[in-house]
């Protein structure tokens with residue numbers, strides 16, 4: 001708990017940032033192109049942020065440090081249907097007389113934001129989570145171990161390949177999630193592939209979404225090796241095809257779910273991240289009509305600095321003291337983005353599938369921040385009551401749950417359903433599941449070098465606890 005508390009010490013957040021970036025750019029990240037394109041972005045965040053970091057930004061750079069963010073992919077493909085992705089136009093073309101509806105919004109939870117609320121019709125997706133009580137429970141020992149290893153799965157990204165990178169302890173692989181009052185069955189790749197025959201599934205979100213997609217790919221590839229049918233230059237939008245099952249698995253890079261741009265906007269310079277909170281990211285929305293299931297998984301990126309735009313006007317920002325805009329904080333942006341995504345899934349024509357909305361995933365840096373020597377070298381899970389969510393994690397979790405509740409009060413017109421995948425708590429209990437320094441086989445720690453590599457206490461080792469999230473997904477589709 002002390003350690004979690006210490007995360008909130010923000011004073012050193014931006015120190016060593018440049019050195020750190022140089023190191024990353026030169027040596028570590030696999031996607032050279034991505035990084036090359038990204039290098040412009042970080043310095044400009046510094047430009048806005050300077051050294052004064054307001055309250056809520058304490059870990060706003062975890063993602064900068066540990067993830068390889070993406071350039072805009074070169075194109076959209078397989079687009080069978082052009083859709084008008086303006087959220088506003090969705091609301092007005094929906095045949096619903098909004099003025100006669102209750103102007104209720106989940107946003108109102110956050111004090112002071114009321115004036116910025118985009119008045120919306122209620123998104124209506126059927127809450128089909130009723131049968132699932134999979135999210136409260138405990139980790140129990142399981143001698144069976146993982147379903148794959150670094151030798152049997154070819155799809156593990158270097159930084160998450162803890163086995164290959166020399167992680168010496170193995171105990172973290174011998175646990176399974178035991179939900180209260182029921183048993184979560186071991187992942188069965190044949191069964192999963194049978195259930196998704198002829199379907200298209202997409203993981204949409206940030207690098208944690210990609211992490212989970214790779215876990216699924218590892219488990220499924222024990223039954224059949226998929227073909228890569230599409231990859232963009234940055235390797236962040238990839239489609240895999242399982243021939244015998246006619247099953248397509250996609251990963252789509254969209255860390256904010258809504259449209260993000262760095263282009264100059266009404267006097268706010270190029271380079272500053274601008275989120276159009278009422279316009280969904282075309283990267284996934286254009287493909288939505290082709291999907292049978294979409295797994296939305298984001299959160300950490302919202303902690304970064306950003307300027308927020310709605311109805312084509314700047315409404316506020318987070319961490320932007322050099323820009324004339326109201327400091328609304330990132331909770332505001334996150335809530336709007338989640339709400340917009342759920343609205344889009346309900347209102348855009350053509351989607352009849354399942355939307356899985358995943359809750360916030362926590363990191364486990366201890367004894368420092370991501371950039372000040374924070375580590376995660378525990379080797380066993382926490383027990384119940386040994387750890388609690390910190391204030392930010394709690395609110396990020398709550399936002400997703402609130403918006404899900406709000407978005408599922410009534411059924412969607414064409415039978416699409418939504419399921420909340422509340423993995424926050426089971427993940428919180430697994431400080432032992434991160435790569436830490438085994439993100440690299442040749443880790444150079446803070447103390448050994450002036451250009452240190454941070455630990456990775458945000459993503460998950462593969463195999464590892466994140467395999468359980470897919471086990472939960474399988475359980476949820478079995479229950480439909």
Ligand SMILES: *[C@@H]1O[C@H](CO)[C@@H](O)[C@H](O)[C@H]1NC(C)=O
Pocket residue numbers: 084085086088089092
């Ligand atoms: C999209 O919606 C906006 C707002 O309603 C409208 O002005 C625009 O013409 C629409 N674009 C297309 C391509 O339908």
Ligand SMILES: *[C@@H]1O[C@H](CO)[C@@H](O)[C@H](O)[C@H]1NC(C)=O
Pocket residue numbers: 097098099100
């Ligand atoms: C929409 O609803 C409002 C309030 O019930 C009503 O006054 C208005 O006439 C309606 N507009 C249309 C186009 O039906």
Ligand SMILES: *[C@@H]1O[C@H](CO)[C@@H](O)[C@H](O)[C@H]1NC(C)=O
Pocket residue numbers: 127128129130401404405420
């Ligand atoms: C979904 O519905 C179930 C059963 O009605 C309820 O127990 C659960 O709390 C709902 N979930 C949310 C997030 O609203």
Ligand SMILES: *[C@@H]1O[C@H](CO)[C@@H](O)[C@H](O)[C@H]1NC(C)=O
Pocket residue numbers: 150151163164165166
């Ligand atoms: C898997 O990891 C082990 C160390 O645990 C290593 O010896 C082996 O070479 C790795 N296999 C591959 C294919 O990288």
Ligand SMILES: *[C@@H]1O[C@H](CO)[C@@H](O)[C@H](O)[C@H]1NC(C)=O
Pocket residue numbers: 188189190191194
């Ligand atoms: C996995 O699922 C397949 C297909 O339903 C079934 O035949 C097989 O027995 C299952 N395997 C295990 C270990 O349960």
Ligand SMILES: *[C@@H]1O[C@H](CO)[C@@H](O)[C@H](O)[C@H]1NC(C)=O
Pocket residue numbers: 198199200246
């Ligand atoms: C494969 O699945 C798609 C839907 O995703 C369907 O349109 C197509 O007919 C299927 N192809 C075969 C060979 O079953």
Ligand SMILES: *[C@@H]1O[C@H](CO)[C@@H](O)[C@H](O)[C@H]1NC(C)=O
Pocket residue numbers: 346347348349350351413414
């Ligand atoms: C629902 O289905 C009808 C008929 O296929 C279609 O016209 C309509 O656009 C669909 N609505 C949504 C929101 O998908």
Ligand SMILES: *[C@@H]1O[C@H](CO)[C@@H](O)[C@H](O)[C@H]1NC(C)=O
Pocket residue numbers: 366367373374375377
């Ligand atoms: C874990 O890391 C801390 C420093 O962050 C160190 O003091 C401790 O000895 C380490 N524990 C193990 C088991 O390596």
